[in-house]
Amino acid sequence: MKKRLSRMLVTLFAVTLVLPAGVMAADNSQVTAAVQGLEKTAAEKAKLLTETYGTTSVQYALIDNGNITVSGQAGVNDIEGKIPLTQDTMYGIGSTSKMFTAASVMKLVDDGKINLDTPLVQYIPEFTMKDERYKKITPRMLLNHSSGLQGSSLNNAFLFEDNDAHAHDTLLKQLSTQNLKADPGAYSVYCNDGFTLAEILVEKISGKSFTSFIHENFTEPLDLDHTKTSQDELNLKQMAGLYYPTHQGQLPNETINVIGTGGIYSTAEDLVQFAQIFTGEAEGILTDKSIKAMEQEEYKKGLWPADADNSFDYGLGWDSVRLFPFNQYDMKAVTKGGDTILYHASLVVLPEQNMAAAVLSSGGSSSTNQLMASEMLLHALKEKGTIKEFKPEKSFGKPVKADMPDDITKYAGYYGVTNQQMKADIKDGELSISVPMVPDYPAEKYVYTADGTFVSADGSTKVNFVTEKNDGIYLWVRQYVSIPGLGQLAISQYSAEKMKANPLSKETAAAWAKREGQTFYPLNEKFTSLMYFIMKPSVEISSKSGLEGYMIDKKIIDPDTAVSEHRVPAIGSRDTSEFRFYKEKGVEYLEAAGSLFVSEKDVKPLYKGKKSTVTLQADGYAKWYTVSDAVAGKTMTVTLPAQGAFAVYDEQGAVVNYTVASGSNEVKLPANGTVVFAGDPGSAFGITLK
Incomplete structure (x- = not known):
């Protein structure tokens, strides 16, 4: 991506990995002069992903009123060329697995075995937490991300060719040691643990393993022969080849052992057939009532900015139930994306049009996959005459500087979001946002305009400050990101919350000063973990840069505890694990979300x-x-x-x-x-x- 994404957008999307040119070379033998129309368009977009946007291989399919009208693949499977890509090559679909989880819960709702608004403890009595508010969590809150759980207890969840179910099996134990970060239902913020807990709920109520349940109720009735979980016996030769920029050669298969959160493998064709549940064409799977319930605007039940073009507006399971750009055509579009470390997926469904598209990849990102899926659907709709012309790309326009009221300067200060702290400076009608922990990174500049917002020089981003009903002050970011050849992403998010002063006692300040700059190393990650592969898996203690009394975004509570207290919906406050230090036999340890670390002083x-x-x-x-x-x-x-x-x-x-x-x-x-x-x-x- 040539155009630099804003820092605030980076907090919303995973980093896209750019692979070496040799790995990225696409196999375009399937794109011939005979390919016409929509198939040609899809093949060109797939080629673009593999040659320009860091994707090793891509597989795609589009279904229209029950018929798969487009299906193809591009890129490299194994660099020796011995195993070609086919429509049966399987990919990890990451968090797109959450749609199987949501559908499983709704299946049990249809059967009268679960009520979405009954407290979860009535179904899972052994579910406990330190925070008594946990008793108010309901199945609905798991599916719309509003449970208030900290986020992701994923110790030993991402492994190389190892289906150890440790992360699933120990989740209830992990949660029993945790507090909530918000009142249940207060706001929706992406939460992996909520879906692993929903997986456990399905197992508890059905009396079956989650793998058995989804096969019995979804993959077998829908003939999804190439949809498996990490607990199934897998034919590794059927899995897409995995590569990484800093590694020579093909990697072992990636295994995600929290299935309901992200542990399903599938194909693009299987996924679009699965999507027929949500268009109402796959009869006898879910009731119309449940299908409609899943696509309702659940995000509006808690703290959320006013509606604007967006890619994150949660339903039950869905990332968005009003996906841009389809809202510009007055069309209902729902989507779910998924990113593991090495696999990426996107499913986009048009329920009223009986259409869906899926794009799966090794390398790349779910964001670029989503754009390709949307492009396929838009071109199909135009070919059918459902839409006449494509809407032009959007922008807020080149900003015209206006006089800024003096009271706007009160919003200057430090703002927190998961694992990041921002500093907002406001002066002479301009907003400057910097990151104290990265002083060499250039600040982003915005100009005050007549509508009371700050706009970037290129017109792609609009920022303003909102004081919410919870008395929090938020940076509201709206943005259009143009990806050449793939269209636009639209973002409308509270990206960070203003941090409050937190003066420390002498005792607490002294304890943290002793740790300043220290590195802590993980102790309880399994030897097959991908955590060891990406880069040195360590935590560096930094509390001197930025606002006093914080370790990056975490508020220092006492000599041994730091907690994230920001309340940023959608993505901003995801994975806010508490940091707790303790000593044993003179050795200092750090515990966070089930992961244990040791101080470098003892290395x-x-x-x-x-x-x-x-x-x-x-x-x-x-x-x-x-x-x-x-x-x-x-x-x-x-x-x-x-x-x-x-x-x-x-x-x-x-x-x-x-x-x-x-x-x-x-x-x-x-x-x-x-x-x-x-x-x-x-x-x-x-x-x-x-």
Whole structure:
């Protein structure tokens, strides 16, 4: 993407990964001169994704009144070319899996076994939390993201070719140690744990595993032969090839073990056939009442900005029930996207038109997939004559500076959003937004205009301040992002909430000052975890930059606790885990959402002798080491246990070698790097240095 996305938009979307040119080279043999009309358009868009927008391979399909009229694929499956992409190649669909979860709950509603507005504790008595408000959470709140749960307890959820169900099996235990971040129903903010809890609800009420339930009620009746879960037996040769910019060669398959949140694999053709449930064409699956309930404007039940063009307006399961640009054509459009680390998916459904499109990919992003799906549908609608002309792209226009009232300056200050703090400066009719933790990053500038909003110089973004009924002050961002060849994304979100002063006691300030700049390393992530693969998985303590009394967005409560207290709907306040520090036998630990970290002060240098052994203790915690000058540049060879792996990182935190991905047990140790050994309790690693 040549045009720089604004910092506020980046808080809403996952980072798109750009793959090396060799991996991105698309296989366009299927796009021939004989391809006409809509098929030609779809093939061109797929080619654009693989050649320009960081997508390794893409698979797409469009269904129109029960007939799949377009189906295709483009890109690279395996770089050796031995396994071609086909319509049966399966992709992880990430959070698009949530539509199977929502449909499963609604199936039980249809059967009279669940009432959406009955407290969840009546169905799952063992569900408890530290915060007594949890008793007010209902199934509806799980599906519309308004439960108030912290967000994502995903310890050991993302693994390489490992269907360990730890994250699912331990969720209730994790929640029992947590508080809520909001009153149930106060506002909707994306929540993965809510859907894993909904998965557990389905299992509890039905008496079946979630995998068995969706096969019995959805995949078998709809003949979705290529829709599986991480708990099914998978034919790995049928899975799309996975690649990553910093890794040479194909990666093992990615396994997501919170199925209701993001652990389903499927194909584009299967997904559009699944979508017939929501157009009413797949009879006998869900009642019309349930289908209509799922597409209602659930987001309006809590704190939310006024309606504007948008891609996030929650229904039950759906990311949006009034998706742009279809609202410009007075058409109902619902959508659900999904992003894991390596897989990406989008499903767009037009219920009143009996149409749907799905785009799945290895690499890329759900956002670009959604744009392609929307483009396919728009072109199909034009071919049918349902729409006459495409609407032009939208903009707020070049701003004309106006006189700014003096009282607008009261909105200047610090604003918090998950894992980010922004500083808003207002002076001489201009708004400048910077990030204190990244002082070298250029501030974004906006001009005050006659309608009381600030507008970017190119007219793509409009920002104003809103004081809400909860007395919070919010940055309201509306934005049109043009993606060449793929159309526009529209965003209308409260992007951050103004932070309040939080003076610390001397005791608390001193405790945090001792941790300042320290790195904490994870201990309880499984050796197959993708957490080890992307970059060094660590947490750095930073409380000196930005507003005093905060660690980035987390308010410091006492010497050992920091909590995110911002209340930003949609995306802004997702995954607001509490940070809690404690000491045991003189060692300081950090606990957050079930993940355990240890201070760098207790990480020792790797033994400099020629031979040594690292043995994991009975607790199974990973062991971290630093690379001292004495061993830097040497080649380390490790004899691995049957259930274990190691990873090495350079000084900047980039992965030098992770054995699960590379298959190599030999590595040259980088200066000032780090090494981690992970595996089953008691695992022993034999180390040789040369």
